[in-house]
Amino acid sequence: MSIHHIRVTINGKLYEGDVEARTLLVHWLRDSLRLTGTHIGCDTSSCGACTILVDGKAVKSCTMLAVQADGRELLTVEGLEQNGKLHPLQEGFHVEHALQCGYCTPGMMMAALALLKRNPDPSEQEIREGISGNLCRCTGYVNIVKAIQYAAQKLREPEQVPAGSGGGGE
Template identity: 70%
Template structure:
């Protein structure tokens, strides 16, 4: 079994993993980081979106072994304990979530979007969320939550 070593939310982990183990299952089952969800089996829903070396990826589309040596951020590590990232705050303020299942993936995807495009238009936000499915909100308030975070971050700068 391959041995991997990687940094997750600032902490280094070393494990022997089965070759076929998906990164998402490594995060959920081995590390107990269950904020990253599995919503499909075709890499289509985006519920498992995390950041790998600063970029949003779907953690179901990568083997744990492929993530060897990388640095990963999950929803649990997006903001320091007790604080909220502007996006987390935006989702709460604008009612951008209902059942909460797609939310971590949405937030991680949106964080990547805002890092490239700090002031996206409505259309750019909608296109940026192309890889993530939400069944509850109709996306209306997710768009507003991201606009809220963009505005808040702009003020902070």
């Protein structure tokens, strides 16, 4: 049994630990670090429930060894919410009723985030292609696409400066 010491930045925080060489990243995240938002649906990369971002790219964490994450920057679904405020993708999934059982949702949001980083104004077809590696058995994808369109729109909007906050010529 080969043990390796790894250091990984996850959601902006440094984590380190000893892992067995054959430990899958998804198992290290869930079992060792208790970051359970990343789901395991198939262990064969078919469903996408385990999708996270590794150095900004969507990766199915059931197909990556934890040792391969050494020195990398990861973003899991737990890192979307900032300062108690939902990320536009989380807000979009809520507003557009884009979930039923919710099992695919974390991976779907992470795949969508990777898409929106590459293409801030995707067409419906580009969204469907961007999430094609993630399966949902409940919704039929219509509301998931709407949720991603909602998030894309929200992310493209300039920050609104409240009146009286010094943002204008008062």
